[in-house]
Amino acid sequence: MRRALSILLALLASAQCATAAEMRSIEMQYEGGRYSMVSVAWFDAGIDETFRVFSTWEYSTRFSSAVVEARDIAAEPGGLPGYFVINRGCVLFFCKSMVRQGYIESHHNQVLRAVADPQFSDFHEFEESWEFSEADGGTSVRYSLQMVPDFWVPPAIGPYMIKRKLGRDGGQALDRIEAIAQSMAEPVEQAVD
Numbered sequence: 001m002r003r004a005l006s007i008l009l010a011l012l013a014s015a016q017c018a019t020a021a022e023m024r025s026i027e028m029q030y031e032g033g034r035y036s037m038v039s040v041a042w043f044d045a046g047i048d049e050t051f052r053v054f055s056t057w058e059y060s061t062r063f064s065s066a067v068v069e070a071r072d073i074a075a076e077p078g079g080l081p082g083y084f085v086i087n088r089g090c091v092l093f094f095c096k097s098m099v100r101q102g103y104i105e106s107h108h109n110q111v112l113r114a115v116a117d118p119q120f121s122d123f124h125e126f127e128e129s130w131e132f133s134e135a136d137g138g139t140s141v142r143y144s145l146q147m148v149p150d151f152w153v154p155p156a157i158g159p160y161m162i163k164r165k166l167g168r169d170g171g172q173a174l175d176r177i178e179a180i181a182q183s184m185a186e187p188v189e190q191a192v193d
Helices: 001-019 047-055 055-062 158-185
Strands: 024-032 034-043 067-075 082-091 093-108 109-114 122-134 138-149
Touching: 001 138, 024 138, 024 158, 034 158, 047 055, 047 109, 047 138, 047 158, 055 158, 082 158, 093 122
Parallel strands: none
Antiparallel strands: 024 034, 034 138, 067 082, 082 093, 093 109, 109 122, 122 138
């Protein structure tokens, strides 16, 4: 009986620690060389911690296998903070490393917007934004992306394969984002004297 109770308590504890992040919707469009995407994800984590994960570029390598390198760039005097990212991705047999560098605008716990500078990026245009809101006891994040690559993507299959890859790999990234956010909220145990 004692062993059964121990197992039951362990199962309950692990169920409470399990991540519940979910992709609630994802839509992608391709028209005239421009990719547009809008997705909504929900995280079982507080808005402050979730915002902190997304607004700290260095965390990207911890939650996305496509991110090879990522770092925050300090703001110039009177300027906006920046970011630098190198992604590596493959769609079928087409593999490419892509660089993005640009600036960030943010309103704490509400909106985060990143715009790539085409002069330092492999994109003619790359703008993404995240909108944060409290929802269902956690945090909802609406992601919007507009991009025009400065490299060839097979037009017949590119949009389909990109959406499929984002949907498949995105679930794992969501779980990792949620785990990082949840770990930020955990109370630090103090040593007993």
